[in-house]
Amino acid sequence: MTLTHGFELLREQRIEELNTTARLYRHIKSGAELLSLVNDDENKVFGITFRTPASDSTGVPHIMEHSVLCGSRKYPVREPFVELMKGSLNTFLNAFTFPDKTCYPVASTNLQDFYNLVDVYLDAVFYPLISPFTLQQEGWHYELENPGNPLVFKGVVFNEMKGAYSSPDTVLSEKSQQLLFPDTTYGFDSGGDPQHIPDLTYEQFKRFHETFYHPANARIFFYGDDDPQERLRLLDAYLKDFDRIQPHSEIALQPRFPAPLKKELPYEAGDDPQTQKAMTMVNWLLPEAGDPDSALGLSVLEHILIGTPASPLRKALIDSGLGEDIAGGLTLESRQMFFSTGLKGIQLENAEAVEKLILDTLAELAHQGIDPETVDASLNTVEFALRENNTGRFPRGLAVMLRSLQSWLYGGDPIAPLAYEGPLGRLKERLKSGERYFEGLIGAHLLENSHRVTLVLRPDPNLGRQRAETETARLEQTRAAMSAADLQNVLENTRQLKLRQETPDSAEALATIPMLKLSDLEPKVRHIPLEVAEIGQSMLLYHDLFTNGILYLDLGFNLHVLPQQWLPYIPLFGRALLEMGTEKENFVQLLQRIGRTTGGIHPQTFTSTVLTTQQSSTWMFLRGKAMVSQVSELLAILRDILRTARLGNRERFRQMVLEEKSGMESSLAYAGHRIVGSRLSSRFNEADWANEQMNGVSSLFFLRQLATQVDQDWPSVLQTLEGIRSALLNQAGMICNITLDAANWARLQPQVSGFLQSFPSGPLELATWQPDTERKPEGLSMPSQINFVGKGANLYQAGYQLKGTAFVINNHLNGTWIWEKVRVQGGAYGGFTIFDQNSGMFTFLSYRDPNLARTLDVFDQTSQFLRQLDLDESELTKAIIGTIGDLDAYQLPDAKGYTSLVRHLLGITDEFRQRLRDELLATRPKDFHAFADVLDAVKKDGLVVVLGAPEKLESANQEHGLGMEILKVL
Numbered sequence: 010m011t012l013t014h015g016f017e018l019l020r021e022q023r024i025e026e027l028n029t030t031a032r033l034y035r036h037i038k039s040g041a042e043l044l045s046l047v048n049d050d051e052n053k054v055f056g057i058t059f060r061t062p063a064s065d066s067t068g069v070p071h072i073m074e075h076s077v078l079c080g081s082r083k084y085p086v087r088e089p090f091v092e093l094m095k096g097s098l099n100t101f102l103n104a105f106t107f108p109d110k111t112c113y114p115v116a117s118t119n120l121q122d123f124y125n126l127v128d129v130y131l132d133a134v135f136y137p138l139i140s141p142f143t144l145q146q147e148g149w150h151y152e153l154e155n156p157g158n159p160l161v162f163k164g165v166v167f168n169e170m171k172g173a174y175s176s177p178d179t180v181l182s183e184k185s186q187q188l189l190f191p192d193t194t195y196g197f198d199s200g201g202d203p204q205h206i207p208d209l210t211y212e213q214f215k216r217f218h219e220t221f222y223h224p225a226n227a228r229i230f231f232y233g234d235d236d237p238q239e240r241l242r243l244l245d246a247y248l249k250d251f252d253r254i255q256p257h258s259e260i261a262l263q264p265r266f267p268a269p270l271k272k273e274l275p276y277e278a279g280d281d282p283q284t285q286k287a288m289t290m291v292n293w294l295l296p297e298a299g300d301p302d303s304a305l306g307l308s309v310l311e312h313i314l315i316g317t318p319a320s321p322l323r324k325a326l327i328d329s330g331l332g333e334d335i336a337g338g339l340t341l342e343s344r345q346m347f348f349s350t351g352l353k354g355i356q357l358e359n360a361e362a363v364e365k366l367i368l369d370t371l372a373e374l375a376h377q378g379i380d381p382e383t384v385d386a387s388l389n390t391v392e393f394a395l396r397e398n399n400t401g402r403f404p405r406g407l408a409v410m411l412r413s414l415q416s417w418l419y420g421g422d423p424i425a426p427l428a429y430e431g432p433l434g435r436l437k438e439r440l441k442s443g444e445r446y447f448e449g450l451i452g453a454h455l456l457e458n459s460h461r462v463t464l465v466l467r468p469d470p471n472l473g474r475q476r477a478e479t480e481t482a483r484l485e486q487t488r489a490a491m492s493a494a495d496l497q498n499v500l501e502n503t504r505q506l507k508l509r510q511e512t513p514d515s516a517e518a519l520a521t522i523p524m525l526k527l528s529d530l531e532p533k534v535r536h537i538p539l540e541v542a543e544i545g546q547s548m549l550l551y552h553d554l555f556t557n558g559i560l561y562l563d564l565g566f567n568l569h570v571l572p573q574q575w576l577p578y579i580p581l582f583g584r585a586l587l588e589m590g591t592e593k594e595n596f597v598q599l600l601q602r603i604g605r606t607t608g609g610i611h612p613q614t615f616t617s618t619v620l621t622t623q624q625s626s627t628w629m630f631l632r633g634k635a636m637v638s639q640v641s642e643l644l645a646i647l648r649d650i651l652r653t654a655r656l657g658n659r660e661r662f663r664q665m666v667l668e669e670k671s672g673m674e675s676s677l678a679y680a681g682h683r684i685v686g687s688r689l690s691s692r693f694n695e696a697d698w699a700n701e702q703m704n705g706v707s708s709l710f711f712l713r714q715l716a717t718q719v720d721q722d723w724p725s726v727l728q729t730l731e732g733i734r735s736a737l738l739n740q741a742g743m744i745c746n747i748t749l750d751a752a753n754w755a756r757l758q759p760q761v762s763g764f765l766q767s768f769p770s771g772p773l774e775l776a777t778w779q780p781d782t783e784r785k786p787e788g789l790s791m792p793s794q795i796n797f798v799g800k801g802a803n804l805y806q807a808g809y810q811l812k813g814t815a816f817v818i819n820n821h822l823n824g825t826w827i828w829e830k831v832r833v834q835g836g837a838y839g840g841f842t843i844f845d846q847n848s849g850m851f852t853f854l855s856y857r858d859p860n861l862a863r864t865l866d867v868f869d870q871t872s873q874f875l876r877q878l879d880l881d882e883s884e885l886t887k888a889i890i891g892t893i894g895d896l897d898a899y900q901l902p903d904a905k906g907y908t909s910l911v912r913h914l915l916g917i918t919d920e921f922r923q924r925l926r927d928e929l930l931a932t933r934p935k936d937f938h939a940f941a942d943v944l945d946a947v948k949k950d951g952l953v954v955v956l957g958a959p960e961k962l963e964s965a966n967q968e969h970g971l972g973m974e975i976l977k978v979l
Contacts, residue, residue, distance in 0.1 A: 068201015096887025583612025
């Protein structure tokens with residue numbers, strides 16, 4: 010046996026699909042397995058994953074995920090994760106808790122930074138400090154600051170999961186999984202149920218790490234262009250100290266049900282009958298996930314059934330009028346896959362009708378057959394996504410790791426899920442032979458499958474209050490059972506925990522965290538190729554970038570030609586162009602055509618203030634992509650939808666309105682910080698006001714009114730839609746953005762130019778908008794166990810002039826003051842500041858926050874923190890490096906092209922960016938002190954907006970005099 014740094018090579022295989030050489034190793038002494046993928050991707054990825062089955066719903070896997078990153082043997086600082094976050098060039102730094110595994114991935118394009126991240130993460134998972142105080146901070150603890158105060162629960166995960174359980178969508182998916190897998194680890198909530206999290210003891214917590222965080226229970230992953238031999242050496246330095254064990258972490262198979270089950274459960278709802286809608290989902294247990302052929306076939310089947318508005322099962326559900334939006338999908342990230350589908354926004358009495366419709370539609374598809382055009386469109390869509398391998402800001406290597414784990418975690422082949430050509434070819438051959446393959450999958454895995462669970466969630470306006478009362482009663486009983494000595498211990502423990510949280514790390518401890526030097530940073534801004542031309546009256550931007558034979562096209566329309574009352578229609582108008590058919594084809598045929606011949610087309614809005622003018626740049630884009638050989642078809646589709654989209658289908662438009670409304674309502678529980686930030690900023694400038702009209706609370710109120718108007722006055726709605734089309738189809742208000750290599754562009758440019766010149770031309774007449782700029786504190790109420798708190802102001806309006814130093818200061822605040830005060834000490838899941846260099850908006854926000862007034866106090870104390878800040882060179886360097894890492898975030902070619910487009914629209918030149926970068930790199934401690942005076946404007950004149958439960962908003966008004974006008978949003 011030949012060993013390299015303690016590793017035995019088990020297998021080597023070329024993966025042509027990823028242009029990668031894969032090597033599978035086993036570390037002989039420790040038993041760890043390593044999948045090492047070698048390729049030319051500069052965005053290097055490392056990940057270590059442990060199989061972590063839960064045996065209860067205390068959330069111990071989730072709390073452990075947080076806790077191991079809170080100090081380790083080699084890096085004895087309170088939170089190495091935060092120190093890395095502040096001062097690394099990472100392109101990814103996080104951790105995930107799944108129902109059966111916990112992943113710790115990092116990524117960077119800088120080799121030394123990458124090695125630093127790997128070392129800190131390895132020490133964290135194998136040698137964490139995890140004291141009782143760690144469990145208390147990240148998981149839960151009793152808090153009692155004064156003897157006369159009531160006892161309360163605090164903890165980051167505790168409040169994170171309170172937020173999760175306030176989301177009906179989260180409850181629907183979580184409970185569906187638990188009901189499908191009652192006899193396995195999937196029958197518990199690995200994230201933690203707030204009712205059970207306080208049952209977790211420190212002994213259980215510590216034992217969980219000792220049991221599962223061993224190399225023999227690990228799957229270790231490397232990907233990218235780093236030295237494959239150095240990977241082995243780095244790992245052996247840690248693994249050689251462990252002896253192989255049998256971890257006993259196997260994931261059991263769920264025994265099959267003899268008959269389908271039904272269950273009804275409550276969810277937290279508001280007291281408005283208009284929003285008290287039920288939801289239902291039908292769930293099927295499927296085969297094990299390790300077979301690539303089966304996984305691919307079921308993935309294509311999912312797209313066939315519910316992947317687009319034209320998909321037959323999705324269309325049947327929406328056309329029924331029984332609900333507002335679809336729910337569900339295929340889950341591959343468990344030992345046994347499962348498929349779910351259903352409807353949100355239904356009347357409770359219609360739940361059985363939804364289930365019957367699903368089963369009847371599946372039976373019809375299985376017996377009468379699936380439209381071949383639908384099959385072709387779905388197969389092409391899935392194949393295009395596999396070949397493009399476009400993971401956006403998510404590192405490609407990390408997506409590859411997660412795909413590999415679908416088999417590897419359960420003892421299967423880690424390479425098989427990555428080599429898709431074989432399964433894809435076999436699938437195509439089956440279809441070519443005439444086999445009714447997908448009809449067979451429906452029959453075998455859905456219609457004839459007795460392991461089926463139908464879950465109905467009914468709205469309960471009293472559930473939130475009942476949960477709060479139950480928690481209060483539990484705490485009161487606990488306190489009543491405590492002796493005087495017990496209470497004194499809680500008081501002392503609260504004091505000790507706060508002292509630890511407030512005590513800064515020593516310089517010696519901080520020095521252990523590996524850091525880059527300023528000399529490691531690139532002093533010059535990165536240039537994106539750009540050529541600008543006028544085609545007719547339109548603007549054409551071109552970026553010469555290698556895209557592997559894919560053309561990326563962004564077609565933009567200036568929304569400032571529209572009267573302001575039409576702005577809320579724009580997200581719907583963008584969808585309507587793609588989802589209502591054309592003069593030659595209905596919407597099903599149109600979506601089939603898009604899926605069959607392109608990589609997809611989707612609408613997107615963009616709004617921003619133009620820095621130099623303080624005017625707004627407000628656009629709607631149709632973003633499309635296609636292989637070079639199919640560009641003519643992409644352009645033909647765009648021409649057809651823009652000129653001949655049939656906007657008069659009232660029923661289809663009504664369905665889209667309800668889907669958008671349902672989506673907005675669902676987003677309140679998990680994206681409340683964005684809702685708050687948007688609402689707040691909208692009072693300060695035209696661009697953010699326009700964005701809020703299209704994507705914020707104002708949009709939600711508009712959609713509710715529009716749903717009624719569609720039924721009562723459709724002609725006026727249609728007139729508006731046609732008016733929008735007429736106003737936007739003007740070359741003078743259009744821009745086209747192309748990302749493609751030069752050789753292919755030379756052949757395609759005449760086609761694109763002809764396409765642009767085919768549209769009407771005329772003078773560009775911009776409308777005058779009058780935004781609502783009344784600045785009054787607002788409380789947005791919804792049923793929730795937590796809050797999203799915001800406060801902000803416009804620094805430019807207060808006299809501040811932009812300097813690159815502001816970005817460093819913002820980065821430092823997020824990694825120190827806000828993180829420590831709002832998350833660590835306050836128990837919120839997140840807290841951060843956002844500075845918009847274009848508008849001048851500086852906004853404080855918190856996420857899933859148990860506090861309200863206390864968090865606002867933290868925001869107001871930020872100026873004082875900066876004035877008193879004693880920043881040494883090491884911390885300053887760290888803040889600068891972390892800021893450069895954010896500015897130089899890794900981008901794939903399509904993202905680079907879009908970024909360049911945005912800079913062009915806003916007049917952001919490379920010269921301007923270089924000035925800011927020079928100022929950023931030259932930041933000194935005095936700049937932090939000077940910025941304190943700037944932030945006084947936020948403290949003094951900042952606007953407050955909070956999203957949370959009505960009783961908490963009212964209490965804050967009464968007890969702290971916030972003067973919020975309370976507006977019910979759900």
